[in-house]
Amino acid sequence: MSESTQERGTAREGGPAAFPPGRPVVLRGGTVLPMDDARSVLAGADVLVVGDRVEAVGPELPVPEGTAEIDATGGIVMPGMIDTHRHMWQTAMRGYGADWTLTQYFVWYYLESGRHFRPEDVHAGNLLAALEAIDAGVTTVVDWSHGLQTVDHAEAAVDALRSVPGRFVLAYGNIQAPPAEWTADPAFRDFVRRRLDPAGDMLGFQLAFDVTGDPAFPEKPAFEVARELGAAVTTHAGVWGATGDDGIRLMYDHGFMTPQTVYVHAASLSTDSYHRIAATGGSVSVSTESEQSAGQGYPPTWAIRSHAIPVSLSMDTSVWWSGDLFSAMRTTLGADRSREHLQAQADGNTVTHVGLRADEVVAWATRGGAHALGRDDLGSLQPGKKADLVLIKNDHSPVSFPLLNPYGHVAFQAQRGDVHTVLVDGRVVKHEHRLVDADLAAARREIEATVEHLRSSLGEEGWRKGMNPDIPETKILDNPYTYTDYRSSATHGG
Numbered sequence: 336m337s338e339s340t341q342e343r344g345t346a347r348e349g350g351p352a353a354f355p356p357g358r359p360v361v362l363r364g365g366t367v368l369p370m371d372d373a374r375s376v377l378a379g380a381d382v383l384v385v386g387d388r389v390e391a392v393g394p395e396l397p398v399p400e401g402t403a404e405i406d407a408t409g410g411i412v413m414p415g416m417i418d419t420h421r422h423m424w425q426t427a428m429r430g431y432g433a434d435w436t437l438t439q440y441f442v443w444y445y446l447e448s449g450r451h452f453r454p455e456d457v458h459a460g461n462l463l464a465a466l467e468a469i470d471a472g473v474t475t476v477v478d479w480s481h482g483l484q485t486v487d488h489a490e491a492a493v494d495a496l497r498s499v500p501g502r503f504v505l506a507y508g509n510i511q512a513p514p515a516e517w518t519a520d521p522a523f524r525d526f527v528r529r530r531l532d533p534a535g536d537m538l539g540f541q542l543a544f545d546v547t548g549d550p551a552f553p554e555k556p557a558f559e560v561a562r563e564l565g566a567a568v569t570t571h572a573g574v575w576g577a578t579g580d581d582g583i584r585l586m587y588d589h590g591f592m593t594p595q596t597v598y599v600h601a602a603s604l605s606t607d608s609y610h611r612i613a614a615t616g617g618s619v620s621v622s623t624e625s626e627q628s629a630g631q632g633y634p635p636t637w638a639i640r641s642h643a644i645p646v647s648l649s650m651d652t653s654v655w656w657s658g659d660l661f662s663a664m665r666t667t668l669g670a671d672r673s674r675e676h677l678q679a680q681a682d683g684n685t686v687t688h689v690g691l692r693a694d695e696v697v698a699w700a701t702r703g704g705a706h707a708l709g710r711d712d713l714g715s716l717q718p719g720k721k722a723d724l725v726l727i728k729n730d731h732s733p734v735s736f737p738l739l740n741p742y743g744h745v746a747f748q749a750q751r752g753d754v755h756t757v758l759v760d761g762r763v764v765k766h767e768h769r770l771v772d773a774d775l776a777a778a779r780r781e782i783e784a785t786v787e788h789l790r791s792s793l794g795e796e797g798w799r800k801g802m803n804p805d806i807p808e809t810k811i812l813d814n815p816y817t818y819t820d821y822r823s824s825a826t827h828g829g
């Protein structure tokens with residue numbers, strides 16, 4: 336293609352009208368992180384998207400006539416991020432459990448209040464979570480949807496996911512019934528047949544349930560259903576006080592640990608369990624912010640790195656944290672390094688070179704998720720891959736330069752407000768820091784109705800107590816350097 340064709344073929348313009356379906360898009364002159372094996376950094380490179388695919392990556396690309404052009408200079412172009420474990424329905428209660436522990440979370444959702452959620456409440460939470468995800472450059476989310484008390488709830492969950500142009504996997508779950516029970520329900524089977532496909536492109540399907548470690552292995556029939564349906568199982572494994580090595584051993588002994596299995600958290604596990612996960616090819620979804628605050632166990636990357644277990648990242652639930660993989664990358668690096676220093680210093684040693692690098696957590700947030708989902712077409716930017724990508728660029732931010740170490744910049748400097756443009760499946764879903772064609776007002780109305788419903792169901796006292804757990808007393812230690820009337824009279828004789 337000639338220079339003049341290229342000039343004629345591109346148009347600098349913005350707004351949703353500039354990106355009709357089918358119009359090719361080129362991002363010009365960014366620092367591109369293709370997330371290839373070499374962890375390349377391509378300065379001043381273009382990414383051309385045609386249809387749902389990356390057509391080309393490189394400098395000064397010729398483009399088809401009519402291609403929309405996005406100026407990526409000064410920015411970073413990287414694959415869309417992938418969250419492998421998010422309870423999207425819980426986004427309706429954003430921030431409510433900021434001071435919870437896992438115990439309080441279990442009491443609130445599993446025992447007391449989870450059953451108050453109606454199908455429309457699951458819809459409201461999923462809709463807001465889905466918008467939040469694409470806004471933050473998280474182009475694929477596994478909706479770990481364990482609030483599906485009825486098939487009507489599941490219909491609502493899928494309706495919400497289908498209404499937002501992100502890529503999702505519905506991990507079907509139901510904390511109000513044992514897995515063997517709800518997976519045997521003909522209504523569940525019928526729903527799956529009608530609305531889900533494990534190999535679905537924009538909407539995949541997994542089964543989500545936990546393994547208690549009961550020697551009778553009551554979850555066995557649910558694993559058999561997953562196998563029959565061809566669906567991967569995702570399971571909270573290695574959660575202090577809830578799931579542990581017994582569950583892993585039962586899964587292993589019955590042949591249910593597969594390369595498709597996703598072990599969420601995988602903290603509080605023995606070396607033997609990590610060996611079983613590694614040997615059977617499964618992956619771990621690490622939710623560092625969750626593990627640090629809620630108490631599933633220490634964020635396990637420092638341990639599982641030495642087992643060569645594939646890692647993906649997740650943020651778990653917006654009832655505590657925001658649906659943002661920048662903070663997940665940042666806290667994962669911090670937790671891993673913190674543990675390394677702590678361990679070494681306990682042994683009287685000094686860490687002079689950290690083991691976990693910034694480029695590795697960026698890979699976990701992109702390729703790691705793609706691997707966990709068996710989606711080799713996601714998580715990297717190479718010709719032929721799906722065009723799910725993010726432009727991080729904020730010309731109004733003093734944090735946007737200098738751009739010396741792009742992986743370090745993504746992991747430690749960038750944040751969701753710097754997400755300038757997002758493409759999912761070749762479609763521009765966010766541009767110039769704004770979601771394209773998203774009805775945030777409608778999402779807000781749904782959320783307000785849900786909050787109102789839950790608040791009235793719980794009553795004002797219950798609502799307030801749920802949000803404000805009792806604070807254990809902090810014992811202030813005696814300080815030998817502090818004079819008190821008592822001490823001064825006792826030790827100095829007045």
Ligand SMILES: [Zn+2]
Nearest residue numbers: 420479571651
């Ligand atoms: Zn979870």
